Amino acid sequence: MYDVAERSGVSIATVSRVYRTPESVRAQTRERVLEAARELGYVPSGNARGLASRTTGVLGLCFPDYADPDAEADAEADSDADDAVMLYSDQIIRGMERAARRHGYALLIAASLEGGPESLVAKVAGRVDGFAVLAQTVPTEDLEVISRRLPVVMLAGPREIDHLDHIVVANADGERELTRHLIEDHGLRRLVFVGGDTDSPDAEARFRGFREACRDAGLPVPDEPALRTTMMKQAEGALAAETLLDRGGERPEAMLFANDQMAVGALRALARRGVRVPQDMAVTGFDGIPLGRIVQPSLTTVRQPIRRLGEQAVELLVQRLSDTGREPVSLTLPVSVIRRTSCGC
Amino acid sequence: MYDVAERSGVSIATVSRVYRTPESVRAQTRERVLEAARELGYVPSGNARGLASRTTGVLGLCFPDYADPDAEADAEADSDADDAVMLYSDQIIRGMERAARRHGYALLIAASLEGGPESLVAKVAGRVDGFAVLAQTVPTEDLEVISRRLPVVMLAGPREIDHLDHIVVANADGERELTRHLIEDHGLRRLVFVGGDTDSPDAEARFRGFREACRDAGLPVPDEPALRTTMMKQAEGALAAETLLDRGGERPEAMLFANDQMAVGALRALARRGVRVPQDMAVTGFDGIPLGRIVQPSLTTVRQPIRRLGEQAVELLVQRLSDTGREPVSLTLPVSVIRRTSCGC
DNA sequence: ACACGTTTTGAAAGCGCATTCACCCTAGAT
DNA sequence: ATCTAGGGTGAATGCGCTTTCAAAACGTGT
Structure with a gap:
């Protein structure tokens, strides 16, 4: 200069x-x-400009380090499927990028390796005007510190720090609506829910929705899922289906899984056992992964508006940047039940 | 502090x-x-740190503003397909992010709106240690200026500035191999190639590969594609197929399209006309889009390693950052022929 | 107690830009 | 010719950090 x-x-x-x-x-x-x-x-120099003007024109996103484990497994069988399917993080990135662009911001993305002062998180935090964090990505204590200095919005998880904005999807509403559909529209009565680990807020919320629908319909309301799995993967879903089949007592009419991966695994297990879906057994998932459209029979599920999640995150950040004093907000994004074949539709 | x-x-x-x-x-x-x-x-403050240390720990990517037009069209018919399919840019982002992470870099992404001093491109350039540009994203003159100050790698396009590193995919090789397959393995003789606009380097290179294969096989070598389209979209592919059908003279045995979108359009047009694929007519595309797997008959094509493109871009940037004096390199990424139904396999 | 080799720490000089304040110049008004 | 407004410009300061260079603190051997 x-x-x-x-x-x-x-x-x-x-x-x-x-x-x-x-x-x-x-x-x-x-x-x-x-x-x-x-x-x-x-x-x-963006650095010098940022230093002097105290603003960067960049928004950030921190997401977890993992790639969807099942996606990797699928990829081995068919290596170019891997390139075709959007992961959760891809969709959020896309949503945030689009929205950020509209507001004149660029987007800085980083998967968190580990915490600590020299993590990528710290790098992101120091270089942006505000950023979004996927739940369980950044240690709460780090977030606590960072969020005192710049706007942070928490995505798809419990609001661990109460002065943060945060956005979740309507897990309970979606599962309740889905369950209601099975009960009222298909006349099913013996439903079982397969949940995840107790520390998965998503899975818990979905179970809550299931219970609410049972209660509303006057059916017995279980205290616990019929079964819990830890990773919610396909193999576990398959195992769960078999376990439930082998369990004594009257066979259930519908299995509701806390996510699509498990449901897909279950579909395969049921096919192996000669249980016809949906005639003998309805099966549902949650998430709306692409695989659910392809699998036979196609999977009835609840679709999450993941991309909107990213867009909303940017909107909240932009709002807060222009109005620092605004009260923390907590958005719940609506989900939609996707009726396909596996429920009997 | x-x-x-x-x-x-x-x-x-x-x-x-x-x-x-x-x-x-x-x-x-x-x-x-x-x-x-x-x-x-x-x-x-990342800014202050960057200022003082003259390095940011961030790599950048500029990509074009458009979303794949056909993808949008598809999306109208089936809105959640849109969320499932990765676009070109999504794949590059994924590749770059993974590679950048391995090297301890974060990734700054921005779609270029327009050029000029206040564009997002300028913002990116000022905030990164180096960045990748998708061809035809940034005006050459801007790039000329920027590339004198920091490493830039040009992706998937002609090297407009000769001191830049750049990476392309083996368009000609792929099409040549694909054509050879049709000629040698399926015994086809009357092949026609449907190209794109003359200013599309990709389409031209693919046509070149087609010609080389014809020459190698001792078949007549056309000077020009049998037909050219401007946008290379599905509708144009359909139209092209019909035009070729209606053209006088002997009906061709195979139509090779410069990209998958056109090929998919052609598939539909041929079905409407009662021309059976692959029995009466072989059809091929180029790119390896997800749609090609789903369509009936499934599309034989050449798959581009788009994600690798992103990974390689990061590798080149990192290399150059550690060795400023290195000669500009020009990589060509191998492609792979995907044999599916539409060629007769 | 003293000298000497090692850590540890501090002072100070930028890094490249935005921004305030004061100044200068040009027009139009008097 | 003198004055006044304002637009246009420059000098100077500071943004928050890294990085010498030098001084202080610490340990060790004599």
Whole structure:
């Protein structure tokens, strides 16, 4: 910048004005400066600009390090499927990028390796005007510290820190509606719910929705899922289905799984056992993964608006940046029941 | 930082060392500093750090503003397909993010709106250690200026500036191999190639591969594609197929399209006309889009390693950052022929 | 007790830009 | 010719950190 100033015979203040407030510089001067900048290959330093103006024009996203384990398993069988399917994080990135672009922000993304002062999280936090965090990505204590300095919005998880904005999807509502559909529209009565680990807020919320629907319909309300799995993967879903089949007592009419992966695994297990879906058994999932559309029979499920999650995150960040004092908000994004074949539709 | 220094009774230099070179600070002092930092909610400023150290730890990516037009069209018919299918840019982002993470970099992404000094491109350029550009995203003149200051790698396009690293996929090789397959393995003789606009380097390279295969097989070598379309979309592919059908002379045995979108359109048009694929007509595409797997008959095509493109981009950037003097390199990524139903396999 | 080699720490000088304040110049008004 | 407004410009300061360089603290051997 000093070079540009010298070469065009002005002060650095004028060069700065050429970029920040072009109309405040006489056209002729402006041209001289731009010409010099071109000749010298001048690229304004975002760092210096950010330092001086205390703003970066960048929003951030921290997401977990994992790739969907089942996606990897599928990929082995069919390596180019891996390139075709969007993961959770891909969709959020897409949503955030689009929304950020609309507001003139760029997007800085990083998967969190581990916590600590030198993590990528710290790098992101220091370089953005605000950022979004996927639940269980950043240690709460780090978040606590960071969120005192800049806007943070928590995505798809419990609000661990109460002064943060946060966005969740309507897990309970979705599962309740899905369950209601099975009960009222298909006349099913003996339903079982297969949940996840107790520390999965999503799975717990979905179970809650299931219970509410049972209660509303006057059916028995279970205290616990019929079964819990730890990772909610396909293999566990398959195992769960078999376990439930082998369990004594009357066979259930429907198995509701806390996510699509388990449901898909169950579909395969049931096929192996000769249990016809949906005639002998209805099966449902939750999430709306692409695989659910392809599998036979196609999977009835609840679709999460993941991309909207990203878009909303940006909106909240932008809002808060323009109104620091705003009360923390907590959004719940609506989900939609996708009726396909596996429920009997 | 000054506050942290004061609160912990040390100088700012020591605070800095705690974060940059923790082992050079006595453990006891370090603890005091970290404690104070925690209490004060201290988040190191990436800007200041970048300014002082002249490095950001961030790599960038600029990609075009468009969403795949056909993808949008498909999305109207089936809105959740849109969320399931990865676009070109999504795949590159994924590849770059993974590779960047391995090297300890975060990734800054921005779609280029327009050029000019205040564009997102300029923002990206000023905030990263190096970045990748998708062809036809950034005006060459801007790139010319920027690339004199930091490493830039050009992706999937002609190297407009000769001192840039750049990466392309083996368009010609792929099409040549695909054509050879049709000729040798399926014994086809009357092949026609449907190309794109002359200013599409990809389409031209693919046509070149087609010609090479014809020449190698001793078949007539056309100077021009049998037909050219401008946008290479499905509708144009359909139209092209019909035009070729209606054209006088002997009906071709195979239609090779410059991309998958056109090929899929052609598949539909041929079905409407009662031309059986692959019995009466072989059809091939190029790209390896997910749709090609689903369509009936499934589409034989050439798959581009898009994600690898992103990974390689990061590798080149990292290399160049550690060895500024390295000669510009030009990589060509191998592609793979995917034999599915539409060619007769 | 003293000298000497090692850590540890501090002081100070930037890094490249935005921004305030004061100044200068040009027009139009008097 | 003198004055007044304002637009256009420059000097100077500070943003928060890294990084020498030098001084202080610490340990060790004599």
